[in-house]
Amino acid sequence: MSGQDLAIPLFLAALVFFFHGLDSVRAGLKGLASRSVRRRAQTLVASPLRTALVGLGFGAVSQSATAVSIVLSGLVSAGLIPMQRALTMVAWANPGTAVLAFLAAVNMHAATLWLIGLVGLALRNKRLHRAGNTLGAVLGIGFMLFGLVQMKTAAAPAQDGATYAALSSFLGGSLVLAFAAGAVLRIIIQSSSGIAVILIALASRGIIDPVHALVVLHGTAIGIGASVLLLGRGMRGEALRISYFQALVNAFAGLVLGAWMLIADATGLPNLIELLDRLQLGLESTLATGFLAQMLLCPLGAVLLGSRAESLLARLAPESEEQGLARLRYLTSGAAEEPEVALDLVAKESQRFLEATPALLDRARLDAAAGSGLDAKALAESLTTLDAEIDGFLAEVLEQANSPEMTRQYLAASDRQQALGELATNLVALADAVTAIPKDSPQRVLGGLLVESLDTMLRTAIDVGREGDPLDRELLQQMTADRSEQMESVRRQAATADAGASRAQAQVLYATSLFERAVYLLRRVARASSPAQ
Amino acid sequence: MTIAPASKGLQFELVEAPAGGVAIVRLAGTLDVSSQQTAERFLADLVTAGHTRLALDCAELSFVSSAGLRALIGTVKLVKLRSGGLAICAPQPPIRQLVELSGLKSLLCLSDTVAAGRVALGG
Numbered sequence: 001m002s003g004q005d006l007a008i009p010l011f012l013a014a015l016v017f018f019f020h021g022l023d024s025v026r027a028g029l030k031g032l033a034s035r036s037v038r039r040r041a042q043t044l045v046a047s048p049l050r051t052a053l054v055g056l057g058f059g060a061v062s063q064s065a066t067a068v069s070i071v072l073s074g075l076v077s078a079g080l081i082p083m084q085r086a087l088t089m090v091a092w093a094n095p096g097t098a099v100l101a102f103l104a105a106v107n108m109h110a111a112t113l114w115l116i117g118l119v120g121l122a123l124r125n126k127r128l129h130r131a132g133n134t135l136g137a138v139l140g141i142g143f144m145l146f147g148l149v150q151m152k153t154a155a156a157p158a159q160d161g162a163t164y165a166a167l168s169s170f171l172g173g174s175l176v177l178a179f180a181a182g183a184v185l186r187i188i189i190q191s192s193s194g195i196a197v198i199l200i201a202l203a204s205r206g207i208i209d210p211v212h213a214l215v216v217l218h219g220t221a222i223g224i225g226a227s228v229l230l231l232g233r234g235m236r237g238e239a240l241r242i243s244y245f246q247a248l249v250n251a252f253a254g255l256v257l258g259a260w261m262l263i264a265d266a267t268g269l270p271n272l273i274e275l276l277d278r279l280q281l282g283l284e285s286t287l288a289t290g291f292l293a294q295m296l297l298c299p300l301g302a303v304l305l306g307s308r309a310e311s312l313l314a315r316l317a318p319e320s321e322e323q324g325l326a327r328l329r330y331l332t333s334g335a336a337e338e339p340e341v342a343l344d345l346v347a348k349e350s351q352r353f354l355e356a357t358p359a360l361l362d363r364a365r366l367d368a369a370a371g372s373g374l375d376a377k378a379l380a381e382s383l384t385t386l387d388a389e390i391d392g393f394l395a396e397v398l399e400q401a402n403s404p405e406m407t408r409q410y411l412a413a414s415d416r417q418q419a420l421g422e423l424a425t426n427l428v429a430l431a432d433a434v435t436a437i438p439k440d441s442p443q444r445v446l447g448g449l450l451v452e453s454l455d456t457m458l459r460t461a462i463d464v465g466r467e468g469d470p471l472d473r474e475l476l477q478q479m480t481a482d483r484s485e486q487m488e489s490v491r492r493q494a495a496t497a498d499a500g501a502s503r504a505q506a507q508v509l510y511a512t513s514l515f516e517r518a519v520y521l522l523r524r525v526a527r528a529s530s531p532a533q
Numbered sequence: 534m535t536i537a538p539a540s541k542g543l544q545f546e547l548v549e550a551p552a553g554g555v556a557i558v559r560l561a562g563t564l565d566v567s568s569q570q571t572a573e574r575f576l577a578d579l580v581t582a583g584h585t586r587l588a589l590d591c592a593e594l595s596f597v598s599s600a601g602l603r604a605l606i607g608t609v610k611l612v613k614l615r616s617g618g619l620a621i622c623a624p625q626p627p628i629r630q631l632v633e634l635s636g637l638k639s640l641l642c643l644s645d646t647v648a649a650g651r652v653a654l655g656g
Contacts, residue, residue: 367598370566445627453635455599460606471610479636486633515634 011151018147018194022063024140045085052299055089059096061137063144063193068093069246073239083238083310087245091302094250095295097193100144101200101288109149116142151201175265178212179258182219187227192220192250196291200284210273210283214290215261221254221294237323241313248305253297322374325356326382331393339406342397346413347529349390351465353420354525356383358458360427364434365455366448380428387421416528423521430454430514436507443508446494450515457522465529473530480523487516543568545575548590555656556584557647561593564601572601576608585617588650592623597631609640618642620650 045051058068072086119139122128128135185195199213208216225247257272264271272293276286302309329352330345359379362371394414401407434447457479464472491512494505543564548557556579564572579587587608591597597605609619620642621632632641644650 365598366596367565367600370598370600446630449627449631449634452599452602453631456602456606456635456637459599459603471613475606475610475640478640481636483636490634 010153014147014150014153015198016147017143017150018197019191021140021143021145021147022191022194024136024143045081045089048085048088051085051088052092055092056096058089059093060099061096062093063097063100064191065090065093065097065246066190066243069242070239073237073242076238076242083241083313084307086238086242087302087309088299090242090246091249091299094246094253094298095292098196098288098292098295100193101196101291102285103145103197112142112145112149115139116146151198175212175215175262178215179219179222179262182216182221183223183226184219185216186220186223190227192217192224193291195220196288200287203287204284210287211261211265211271213287214273215258217287217291218254218258218261218294221250221258224250237317237319237326240317244313244316245302245309249298249301252301252304253294256297257294320375320378322378322382324382325352325379326385326389328386328389328393331390336393336397336400339397339400339402339410342393343406343409343413346390346394346397346417347465349386349393350413350417350420351462353383353386353390353417353424354458354465355462357420357424357427358455358462360424361431361451361455361458364431364448364451366445366452370455376428376431380424383424384421387417387424390417391421412528416525419521419524419528423518423525426514426518426521427454430511430518433507433511433514437504437511441504443494443504446490447508447511450511454515454518457519461522461526464526473526476522476526480519480526482523483516483519487512543572545572547579550579550584552583555586555588555651555654557588557590557651559590559593563596563598564594564604565596565598566600569600569604572604573607576604577611580608580611580615580617585612585615586619586654586656587612587617588620588622588644588647588654588656590622590647591625591628594628595625597628602631602635602637605641606637618654620644620653622647622650 044054055068058071059065062068069090072081072089075081076083076086116139119135119142123132123135123139182195186192189195196217199208199216202208203210203213228243228247261271263269264274272290273286276289279286279289281289305312328349330348331342335342335345356379359372359374360376360383362374363376365371391414394410394417398407398410398414401410430451434444434451437444437447457476460472460476460479463469464476491509494508494512543560543562546559546561548559550556558576558579560572562568576587589605605619605621612619621628622644623646624632624643629643632638632643642650642653644653
């Protein structure tokens with residue numbers, strides 16, 4: 001097979017190495033994002049300059065402003081860094097991603113092979129297990145660079161190929177078409193720096209001229225906004241706001257530079273490539289610098305937006321009640337420093353969690369008018385996030401407990417929160433099971449009664465948490481007594497009743513098991529919060 | 534007899550209220566989130582007027598939800614503070630089952646008839 005026959009498969013394989021490496025880097029960074037690491041992130045944003053530098057570094061390492069956005073949305077929702085700092089970091093992460101474009105301009109072949117070889121072997125050493133996340137991220141960088149090198153090799157024999165001549169002709173046509181192609185490519189490939197290295201590889205082999213390559217890059221900036229609109233439905237709260245911000249600053253950069261290139265083409269004025277050519281950097285470095293210039297316009301866009309950014313983003317992505325639930329209200333960043341006070345704050349945050357749980361049953365209620373109006377799926381996700389935040393806080397404070405009594409109290413609080421988290425999951429499953437029973441079947445009534453009685457118990461538990469009335473406490477104890485015999489009797493009756501649809505029978509039997517578990521978990525919650533604890 | 538203003542879906546009727554004895558209240562309709570507050574107020578007024586032993590005739594009560602159950606629990610707490618009691622009499626099967634599933638059988642003193650409820654309350 002000739003080099004030309006292997007060009008396409010080699011290019012595709014190189015793309016896989018590149019994106020697999022990118023995924024490894026992101027996964028490695030995610031593994032490093034424990035609560036303690038995130039708390040240290042607070043010190044990194046002490047000043048705007050430090051924030052910008054951290055953003056630059058973060059972008060350079062992750063090679064993805066999107067990945068940076070996702071991590072930062074978690075920090076903002078946990079109250080660890082303010083939104084304004086997060087936006088600054090995201091803006092500066094963009095120029096950080098241009099590092100890869102410069103690496104694409106350099107012959108990294110030997111260095112890449114050494115990197116993969118040494119890090120890959122280090123990963124097999126069990127003694128280095130603890131550094132697994134970091135080594136994994138570094139190996140990911142190695143794969144990315146390897147992919148880059150192979151892309152350039154794949155593009156080498158392509159100059160004379162008919163297929164690539166057609167590609168060159170297409171991309172070498174109108175600048176407007178090139179701009180649009182960039183936007184579409186970004187939606188498909190989801191990585192501006194990835195597209196940059198591909199274009200640099202193609203341009204270095206003369207498959208596309210540098211002006212069109214740069215205009216395609218400018219188009220990718222618009223593609224970011226299109227991606228957010230197309231894929232943003234699953235995002236909420238801070239993640240969506242930061243994504244919109246990323247789209248806005250990139251759109252600014254892409255439109256300014258894209259307009260410049262079009263005006264220059266129409267009027268004969270010097271375009272960005274011609275200006276950069278005067279620096280005599282070489283074709284690949286010129287394109288990388290053009291990409292860097294585009295990315296540097298992102299922080300400029302952020303500066304122009306200024307303090308209006310937060311209010312604009314709040315209007316574009318208003319926070320729903322469910323999203324607000326995911327945010328810690330009492331466990332602020334300084335709360336962990338005072339273990340004595342923190343316990344009370346944990347109790348308040350857990351109470352807040354408990355107060356949201358009845359809404360998880362809304363869709364299965366017989367009393368339809370009693371619903372809270374909250375979206376069950378969004379609520380469940382928010383409670384999962386809140387549960388993880390409370391758990392993480394407790395683990396952190398437990399390390400600082402300075403007496404056996406305090407340790408015992410924190411362990412009790414941890415047990416309570418664990419039971420609450422499991423209860424929330426259980427309630428979702430119960431609502432699912434009951435709503436799956438056909439509405440006109442007698443089993444649906446039994447399912448509904450299970451839900452109504454559990455709602456009563458939850459609200460009694462909420463009253464206990466709010467007021468601590470001994471009568472309510474006694475009542476809750478009575479309500480959450482062991483139900484195994486009762487449920488066995490209910491199951492026997494349900495099984496011997498009019499058979500009807502076996503599916504409805506199976507669903508209601510499953511619902512009784514979930515009910516029994518929910519009552520047990522609520523009993524655990526009540527026990528962990530009783531004064532004797 | 535005293536007929537309380539009807540709430541949408543729920544009607545009350547104070548059938549008898551002997552001084553120092555067991556007051557009988559007939560409920561009809563549905564006791565749910567829309568009638569919870571009215572029911573709580575009506576029953577609380579009876580308790581503060583001195584009727585601390587209440588037998589609720591639920592033969593014509595077709596549905597009770599969690600909100601309705603909480604109204605009844607609130608009333609039980611009031612009467613217990615005054616050494617009184619509350620009995621749920623002649624409940625329809627779904628209401629009986631709801632009370633049992635909620636673990637409130639002994640608290641709400643389920644009785645098959647009004648007469649049995651009166652006896653259970655010491656009347």
